[in-house]
Amino acid sequence: MDRLGALSVFVTAAEARSFTVAGRHLGVSSSAVGKAVSRLEERLGVRLFHRSTRAINLTSEGSLFLERCRRILCEMEAAELELQQTRAHPTGVLRVSLPLVGMLMMPTLSAFMRSWPDIELDLDFTDRLVDVIDEGFDAVIRTGAVNDSRLMTRSLGEFRYKLVGAPAYFEQNNAPQTPADLMVHRCLHHRYPSTGKLEDWFLVDESGIPIENMSRKGVSSAIEPLIYMVERGLGVACLPDFAVRDQLAGGTLVSVLDNFVRHTGAFRILWPSSRHLSPKLRVFVDFMAENLFPDHVS
Known part of the structure; x- marks a missing residue:
């Protein structure tokens, strides 16, 4: 579940192109988003974002990883929906x-x-x-x-x-x-x-x-x-x-x-x-x- 949470933070930050905006969406601080992304990068051994004082942009590895993460999260949503329908x-x-x-x-x-x-x-x-x-x-x-x-x-x-x-x-x-x-x-x-x-x-x-x-x-x-x-x-x-x-x-x-x-x-x-x-x-x-x-x- 920690890994799925980290993927969700990464996708939100990538789509918002801002740790601050991502933090607002997720209800956490921008520094918490930044630390979550840094831990993910450390575990993966690659840099996912180019950071500057004004914006963040995906690296080539980050773009590739984003597509994978989107598919994973979509599958999770589909699985949850399927279980909800199965309950009914x-x-x-x-x-x-x-x-x-x-x-x-x-x-x-x-x-x-x-x-x-x-x-x-x-x-x-x-x-x-x-x-x-x-x-x-x-x-x-x-x-x-x-x-x-x-x-x-x-x-x-x-x-x-x-x-x-x-x-x-x-x-x-x-x-x-x-x-x-x-x-x-x-x-x-x-x-x-x-x-x-x-x-x-x-x-x-x-x-x-x-x-x-x-x-x-x-x-x-x-x-x-x-x-x-x-x-x-x-x-x-x-x-x-x-x-x-x-x-x-x-x-x-x-x-x-x-x-x-x-x-x-x-x-x-x-x-x-x-x-x-x-x-x-x-x-x-x-x-x-x-x-x-x-x-x-x-």
């Missing part, structure tokens, strides 16, 4: 890693693509622990705590789990009135693909004691098959509310035992630490924070 109209590829359950975010991601058509989303769905920086991701969306000091983070919102089933299923099997009633129901479970463990339903009884050893009718390592099975009356499942929001609103699923389910979670978006977000990443972070969970204020 972000473009480019945005690599984002999401958990497998992130497939259920597709309505929000599709809305982002419609709102910002010049940004190409490159989405990687996996539950493995990715290295955001080393693997070249612009951002990752995950649940759980953040332990990497190299990353910035922003909350996208919290969600709750709901115990859901199809109306027809509960008509045939009687809707459970207490968590203990689930022992005779067909329970469909989610298995974490990364660990092979079943996801806990975090159910408690009337005394607040955790309920364990639920029946097991089916298991899936992805959420979508569980939604499919539950909608078709094959059993009950404990699923995140955002995953079954449309089904609950449309009446194809109903929730039961809401007061006994203690399972909650939160999504966060993380990206490499940087003083300035790229425009495409900035609009993506803002859009997801505002639209994934509309009722949540981040």
